[in-house]
Amino acid sequence: MHKGFKFQYLIISTLFIVSFSACTIPQEGQITTKSGKLPILGRPEIVTSKVNGELKVDTIAHQVADFSFLNQDSVWINNDSLAGKIYVADFFFTSCPTICPLMKKQMLRVYDAFSENDHVKILSHTIDPAHDSVAVLREFSEALGVESSKWHFLTGDKDEIYQLGEKSYMVTAGADKDAPGGYIHSGAFLLVDTERHIRGVYDGTMKEQVDQLIIDIRKLLDEEYGNNK
Incomplete structure (x- = not known):
């Protein structure tokens, strides 16, 4: 871990x-x-x-703060564009030599489980925006074979990303010259509801935790949308 x-x-x-x-x-x-x-x-x-x-x-109740970041298609993703959606958030960087590949493998399971459900989105925030430009994130998402309308890879102002991670999601996200790759971040997947409340935290490196996340997403879908999901 x-x-x-x-x-x-x-x-x-x-x-x-x-x-x-x-x-x-x-x-x-x-x-x-x-x-x-x-x-x-x-x-x-x-x-x-x-x-x-x-x-x-x-x-x-605690809420995720307002934010606005560019995704891999140069589209601004913010609270308004996610209105009425639930989503799973995490933090990563494309050159990460440690847990990121495993996290993305597990997040692909979430993506596949809800690929046909437009109520569910995924937000992956880079903590290395100097390197992870829109073009780099687009290439990264294409290599994973995912749709940008479902899974948003986000970049923007470094300090805003770090503050969102540490203040809103309450996870580690930032530069650390002593860490592998020069950055340190949590391996958490965070489940967020339509009111921007955090409803679950899961270890994105562990299959069993992601199994529970998938179960909880279905539970939250029932809570938020009922038979209309």
Whole structure:
């Protein structure tokens, strides 16, 4: 397991988790829902206000921040273009000598499982945008044999990519001169719903974890779309 993934997975596993039906302040750990829905992961914001002289406490679930990056077809991908979609996100770079090839092999399984379902997208963010230009990402995606309308390989401002990874997805993503290839990143696959909530974190280097991701995507499809998926 990549050295960044194990540490980050332990951190994200102990963060506050909020259910859709939560109406009280969550405690540290996991709150399961009566409906059996996937939990919402992240750092919820606790907001207090006074209503008719009484203190009211609201929990605002963690959301992925706004972003806008170019994909391999020079198309801007952002929150608006993903409206009404669920997606799986990860971080990589095309010259990665360690876990990236294994991650892409496992992500191909996700791609194949949902290739005919337009509600499911995949976002792979390069952490080496200086090298991974639109042209490089297009060549990379073509070598994998995937459709750009389904699987977006994204590049953009380096600092924006790193901040999105570390603040929104809460995974390691950045330059590290001591790491193989000069960059360090998590091996996590992150499942995100239509409201930009993180609903699951999976080790993208492990077949068993990706098996669970595929199961959870189907569960989330049922939750979000029901018979209309």
